[in-house]
Amino acid sequence: MKVRKDQGAARSGFEDWYWQRLSAIVLALLLPLPFVLIIAVYSGRVDQFGLLDLLDHPLSRLLHTLLILALIVHAYMGLKVICEDYVPHIGWRVTLIGAMLVVMSGFGIWWLAMIWAWGG
Amino acid sequence: MGEMIRLTVFRYDPERDAKPSMQTFEVPLLKPGMKLLDALNHIKWELDGTLTFRRSCGEGVCGSDGMNINGVNGLACITPVAGLKQPIHVRPLPGMRVIRDLVVDMDHFFDQYRQIEPWLQTSTPTPEHERLQTPEERAELDGQYECILCGCCTTSCPSWWWNGERFLGPAVLLQANRWLVDSRDEATGKRLDQLEDAFRLYRCHQIMNCMDACPKELNPTAAIDSIKRKILARKS
Ligand code: SF4
Ligand code: SF4
Ligand code: FES
Numbered sequence: 001m002k003v004r005k006d007q008g009a010a011r012s013g014f015e016d017w018y019w020q021r022l023s024a025i026v027l028a029l030l031l032p033l034p035f036v037l038i039i040a041v042y043s044g045r046v047d048q049f050g051l052l053d054l055l056d057h058p059l060s061r062l063l064h065t066l067l068i069l070a071l072i073v074h075a076y077m078g079l080k081v082i083c084e085d086y087v088p089h090i091g092w093r094v095t096l097i098g099a100m101l102v103v104m105s106g107f108g109i110w111w112l113a114m115i116w117a118w119g120g
Numbered sequence: 121m122g123e124m125i126r127l128t129v130f131r132y133d134p135e136r137d138a139k140p141s142m143q144t145f146e147v148p149l150l151k152p153g154m155k156l157l158d159a160l161n162h163i164k165w166e167l168d169g170t171l172t173f174r175r176s177c178g179e180g181v182c183g184s185d186g187m188n189i190n191g192v193n194g195l196a197c198i199t200p201v202a203g204l205k206q207p208i209h210v211r212p213l214p215g216m217r218v219i220r221d222l223v224v225d226m227d228h229f230f231d232q233y234r235q236i237e238p239w240l241q242t243s244t245p246t247p248e249h250e251r252l253q254t255p256e257e258r259a260e261l262d263g264q265y266e267c268i269l270c271g272c273c274t275t276s277c278p279s280w281w282w283n284g285e286r287f288l289g290p291a292v293l294l295q296a297n298r299w300l301v302d303s304r305d306e307a308t309g310k311r312l313d314q315l316e317d318a319f320r321l322y323r324c325h326q327i328m329n330c331m332d333a334c335p336k337e338l339n340p341t342a343a344i345d346s347i348k349r350k351i352l353a354r355k356s
Binding site for chain 2: 006007008009010011012013014016017018081084085086088
């Protein structure tokens with residue numbers, strides 16, 4: 001192994017770690033909700049209009065927004081760590097992480113636009 | 121002749137061999153409770169003097185005979201041959217450059233150890249007598265100070281294999297924590313500054329290989345966690 005000159009600490013890494021854990025907690029709390037909803041629809045307890053009413057409610061929109069944000073943050077942090085582990089070439093690593101950031105935030109913005117445009 | 125033990129040992133001399141090979145040996149069971157190091161010594165002294173490995177204390181104190189035994193890192197001197205599946209596969213510690221046979225280049229490992237400045241640092245004036253600790257403060261060091269720097273944990277850590285040039289690895293991080301929890305050390309802030317890094321510290325993904333590998337039954341994962349919690353507390 002190459003012995004590298006000590007570069008000191010970059011004073012980074014804490015935020016990634018913190019957000020990954022925070023988003024994990026939010027996901028653990030909110031992710032079951034859509035499944036409950038799906039089960040409710042398939043068991044016939046909620047019909048199509050009932051479902052739309054539920055999704056339209058400001059509180060559901062808020063929770064939905066939180067869920068999507070947490071999902072994207074969590075996925076981004078996870079994939080970033082994987083890139084840092086397995087992509088040794090710095091140029092490729094930075095390009096890949098940058099591309100991921102663009103694609104995932106694009107997806108997030110599109111989804112959020114859908115949430116807040118409904119029925120509006 | 122009595123019972124024989126079969127071993128297959130990693131052989132490599134970079135100056136002569138194109139590539140490494142495994143050599144098979146048979147060694148008599150010399151005594152009850154015989155350790156793997158006894159078998160290696162027997163090979164070196166009686167069968168093949170060219171076999172090269174490090175050892176010194178012979179009793180789990182110096183940390184020089186860390187090696188990969190049937191796929192698991194450990195110290196040859198305290199590993200009984202009795203419990204091992206035969207032939208016993210003996211290889212050098214993984215992820216390090218082989219100098220010869222079972223001897224690996226540990227320069228980078230000790231270089232990383234140096235990076236955490238493993239000595240007591242103070243800014244208050246030196247007291248007339250020693251710097252005192254209460255029994256409770258001393259107890260904080262238990263499970264931290266016993267590390268013998270054998271490298272068994274660090275060389276079993278996948279994160280260190282992938283990013284070892286920057287990730288400090290479990291042994292060094294355990295030592296970093298040893299100075300953080302020492303009530304007499306006054307450089308906590310500086311030490312945390314030096315650890316807060318996506319690669320140096322946060323590369324640990326809690327895979328826990330390190331804990332399984334440690335022959336002194338220490339828990340580097342918990343130490344790494346404790347460093348992360350200290351940084352969290354400092355920021356929150
Ligand atoms: S717990 Fe951390 S340091 Fe230990 S083996 Fe896993 S990644 Fe490496
Ligand atoms: S923590 Fe255990 S395995 Fe790691 S270097 Fe220290 S004694 Fe060896
Ligand atoms: S020879 Fe000293 S630890 Fe094994």
